[in-house]
Amino acid sequence: MEYLKLNNGTEMxxxxIGTFLMEPKDAEAAVISALNNxxxxxxxxxxxxxxxxxARGMKASGLKRENIYLSTKLWPSAYATADQAIEDTLKRLDTDYIDLLFLHxxxxxxxxxxxxxxxxxxxGKVKSLGLSNFTIEQIxxxxxxxxxxxxxxxxxxxPYYPQTGLKAFLKDMGTVVMAWYPLGHGDRNLIKEPVFTELAAKYGKSNVQIVLHWHTQAGxxxxxxxxxDAHIRDNLNIFDFILTDEDMQKIAALDKNMRYYTATKEALEGYLKFLPxxxxxx
Structure with missing residues (x-):
């Protein structure tokens, strides 16, 4: 595993592995598989x-809590009572601290x-702070x-939406980007781009592994x-090669400024009414 240093001196x-849209039994099994791999x-x-x-998956893995980096997010309906929401989150995750806590x-x-x-x-209940889905102005x-x-x-x-402007804005703060939809929501058009097929053959990897490595090499x-299980293993097998500057430039040329998801103002306001x-x- 490779790490990067955050602006507060901690390493990440x-x-x-993400658990978005996973039913509890699937999330538990995925966490166990990931931590065991x-x-x-x-x-x-x-x-x-x-x-x-x-939390169950973390415990079942047998790893010590200090050897796991755990990130989670507070939902907007909990913002008004965030102090208690953090306590409740710690209880659900059965842990004394969260490595990285986002506003969702x-x-x-x-x-x-x-x-x-x-x-x-x-x-000491949270180590690092983050923002999820915030614009430059909101940050x-x-x-x-x-x-x-x-x-x-x-x-x-x-690669179709590399967040170039946001990353330039965050650079002076030392803030890093965590990518969701890192594979373009699984868009086969993106994954099967000729440049990824070319680089996959060059480095003996899959197209998906090339895309994931591009992310990490870009920070x-x-x-x-x-x-x-096989995909979980493959998605981590991305650190044994380095893309050349020419490779990175070819991937940069794929930028279409194209998002797969955009929340409307009405949808954002609706989040306040969603109180699970x-x-x-x-």
Whole structure:
């Protein structure tokens, strides 16, 4: 596993497994498989409704808690009571601390919620802070109103949408990007791009492995999700080669400024009305 140093001095793995859209039993099995195959980073969220399953998977793996990097996210409906939401999250994850805690969406009192996360950092319950799906303007708003700069920003990122402008903005803060939809939502058009087929043959890898390695070589953290043991293993087998500058330039030429997901203002506002009973997770 390769790591990068965050702006608060802690280290984070460059690759992990995501559990978005996984039912509890699938999330538990995927976490066990990932941790047994050399993964360190596990990503979940309140809204995924599988934090308890992730906790079971972590324990079943036999790894010590300090050898696992755990990230999760607070849902907007919990922002108004973020201090308690953090306590509830720790309980569901059956842990004393969270390595990386995000605000999941930029809606509601996210400034107040971020300040609650800062308090959790000061008491040792959270190690690093992050923002998920925030724009440059919203990130700047948080930075201007709080003390601790976000260590990680989680956004859609892939070769068709490499987040060049956002990464340039984050550079001075030392904030890194964690990519969701790192494979373009599994778009075969992206994965089967001729440049990836060419590079896969050159390095003896699959097209998917080339895309995932491109992310990590560009400094992005990747969290592809999978319930397939073979895919889980393959998605981590990406650190034994280096793309040349020419290779990276060819991939850069794929930038279409094309997103697969865009939340409307109405959808964001709707998140405030979505109040699942997180504690009733299986």
């Amino acid at each position: 793995p460059l690759a992990g 050399g993964y360190v980073l596990i990503d979940t969220a309140n809204a995924y409704m599988n934090e308890k399953a992730v 969406q930029p809606v509601g009192d996210y400034i107040g919620a971020y300040k609650a996360m800062e308090r959790a950092v000061k008491t 700047q708003e948080v930075v201007d109103a709080t003390e601790i700069k976000p260590a990680v920003v989680q956004v859609e990122a892939h 992005n953290v990747v969290i592809p999700g999978s319930k397939n 009973d997180f504690d009733r997770q299986e």
